[in-house]
Amino acid sequence: MKLRALPDFSPLRVFFFTVALGGATGxxxxxxxxxxxxxxxxxxxxHASPEDFxxxxxxxxxxxxxxxxxLRRIAQHTSYRSYTVVGxxxxxxxxxxxxxxxxxxxxxxxRAVQGFGAGGLFAASRIxxxxxxxxxxxxxxxxxxxIGSFGLSAGTPWLAAVLVESAAWQMVFAIQVVxxxxxxxxxxxxYPSRVKPAGDLWEIDIDPMDWWVVILFGLGAMVLMHGLGDLRFYELASSPSVALTPLVGFLLIAAAFLRLRREPQLWLDPRALLGRTYLVGLLFYAIYYFLNGLWNYLIPTLLQSGFGFxxxxxxxxLTWASVLSLLAMMCFSVVAPKVFGRRRYIALGYVMFAAALLMLSLRTLTGVSMDVILPALFLQGLTVPFVMAQVAGMTFVDFTEDDFQHAYAFKNIVRQIAxxxxxxxxxxWLQYGEAIARSRLVDRITVFDLGGMPPLPEMMAMASTLETQATLVASANLLSxxxxxxxxxxxxxxVIRWRAAA
Structure with missing residues (x-):
């Protein structure tokens, strides 16, 4: 198709331009x-411990x-093309x-260098x-x-497994370079050499950057996300102080926002983020990415440690499930104008997600075949257009081009944290669930059940079986x-109203 803003672009170049936009996101x-x-x-x-990693x-x-x-301040000064190239x-x-x-x-x-380069590409492409x-x-x-974004990420699970098993772990990053x-x-x-927004060309006065905002926001994000991730290594009952780390992160980010409100030329305008529609949409985005982070951790663990694949x-x-998500997104792109902005489709997506989780929880059994598990994984893959793309169609509908840049950049900050x-x-959950399941399983075993004290190899096999059963029980509970x-x-x-009453 032709674009009115880019009259010199042929339909073929427009298509490859959009693939490049998606590829940068990928x-x-x-x-x-x-x-x-x-x-x-x-x-x-x-040679990293889990905490170091x-x-x-x-x-x-x-x-x-x-x-x-x-993102916005740099891109408007140089262009989104230049930002993407440098990123x-x-x-x-x-x-x-x-x-x-x-x-x-x-x-x-x-990884910090990699994140600084790649972390803003999704927002830059979407803007x-x-x-x-x-x-x-x-x-x-x-x-x-x-095709560009989901296509790249769809092949990732299979490609990572093949590269690691056939060569070395460094190949995981070598393929990312390529x-x-x-x-x-x-x-x-x-890409066009410089993209102009609708209307007059923006005149941006680049003031000296407030590096206190950078320090507070960056440090707050790292402390918050490390604290959230650190929960996996500690029990709150024995180490209650671990809960303080995420709180400190929130406070540092709040301090950064307070400082942002006083800036005449804002990096990220908090006043553009206060609309009811955007805040409700941001809530559903946070829920989706929270579930996405949880799913991406739980399913590989369950497939390997629980089912033994x-x-x-x-x-x-996982690649086949991602390919199905890609096909679902492409179908959704075709019918999007007819279904955007309807809450019942979001509800349908979460009903499908709930059904997939329930199906999988009922199949967490020893020796289960992959054929039994695939329907649940595929059903979850079909939820992406409903629980993610549909939310996008409702969240950003009222934004001007300038405010959209603030809103989408902050949405991607929320994505990282969620x-x-x-x-x-x-x-x-798995840490607590496995510990409780392991204790209950061990309590049921007596010397009489073992027929006396078994040899060491049999004891090791039994320990392995207990670990597998504990993973299955904890995963089934979490999925439920x-x-x-x-x-x-x-x-x-x-039931939630996305727009304020007129």
Whole structure:
């Protein structure tokens, strides 16, 4: 299709331009997801304890938060094309540094570089779509965008498993270098040299940056996300102080926002974020990304530690589920103009999510086959257009181009924090759930059940079986509670008013 804002672009170039926009987003998605899928192998490669490895996760998220904070101001001064080019270069350098790491500290700094480059690419791409297209032109653009973003991330689980098993853990980052550079070439060839918004060209007065905002926001994001992730390693009953860390992070971010309110030229305008529609949409975004972080941690753990499937089989299954999500998003892009802005579709998505969780919880049995599990995984993959894309159609409908940039940048900051919260919650639940299940299982075993004291190999096999059963029991309980939670969210989607009464 042709775009009125880019009359010189042929329909073919417009398509590849949108694929490049999605590809830039996919670089961020891949960088995040590969750490979860291949995390055990990467941690072993740099000899990191779980606590040390967590810093490499939170350093990426914290620097991605800073990138989103600075995005609008830098992009308007240089252009979103320049921002994307520089971001991809920095992301490639960060990925290369990750591949060269030998210690946890090195990996933490390398991931920070990678996060600063890749973390703002999603928001930059989505804002750029808003600037180059009118509302009636937007829906077809997301076909190419979804191919680029979901296409890259769909192949990640299988690719990570194949690379790690056939070569070494460094290949996880080597492929990210290749992806970033490939997308960079596509961006250079297809992006317009400078995109003008509808109306007059903005005249931006770049004031000296308030580095206290940067320090408070960046430090707050890192402390908050590390504290949320750190929950997996401690029990609140024995270490109550661990709950203070996320609170300190929230307070630092609140201090940054108080300082932002006094700036004449804002990095991120809090006053543009106070509309009822946006705040309700942001709530549903936070719920989705919380569940997404939780799901991405729980399912690989359940498939490997609970069901006993190999790393490569797990990667293949997750890839097929992601491909189904891609196909669902492409179908949604075609019918989007007819279904956008309807709460019942969001409710339907969470009903489907609840059904998938309940199906999976009832199948957490020893020796279960993959054929029995796949329907639940595939059903969850079909929820993405409803629980994520539909929310987007309702959240940003009233924003002008300028306010949209503030709103979408802050949405991606929330994405980083909510994802970390979901991962931490899943880890904490499994930690408690496995401990309780293990204790109950052990209490049921007596010397008479064992037929006397068995040999050491049989004892080790029994210990392994107990660990597997504990994982299955804890996962089934978590999946059941999440099914109830999704059902409640479905009801909220129907009863909450998105707009203030006239």
């Amino acid at each position: 670089v961020d998605f891949v960088a995040s997801s590969m750490m979860g899928i291949a995390g055990t192998h990467i941690r072993g490669g740099v 967590l810093w490499s996760m939170t350093s990426y998220a914290a620097m991605a938060t800073l990138a989103n904070l600075m 991809l270069i920095v992301a490639a350098i960060g990925s290369l540094l990750c591949a060269l790491c030998e210690t946890p500290l090195q990996l933490t700094f390398a 750029l779509i808003q600037l180059v297209s009118a509302r009636d032109e937007r829906a077809p653009l997301f076909i190419g965008f979804n 992806l970033a550079l490939a997308v960079l070439v596509l961006v250079v060839l297809t 190999g790393f490569q089989v797990t990667g293949e299954v 994802t970390a919260a979901g991962t931490g919650a899943a880890s904490l 509670w999440l099914a109830i939670f999704c059902a409640v969210v479905a009801v909220l989607a129907l």
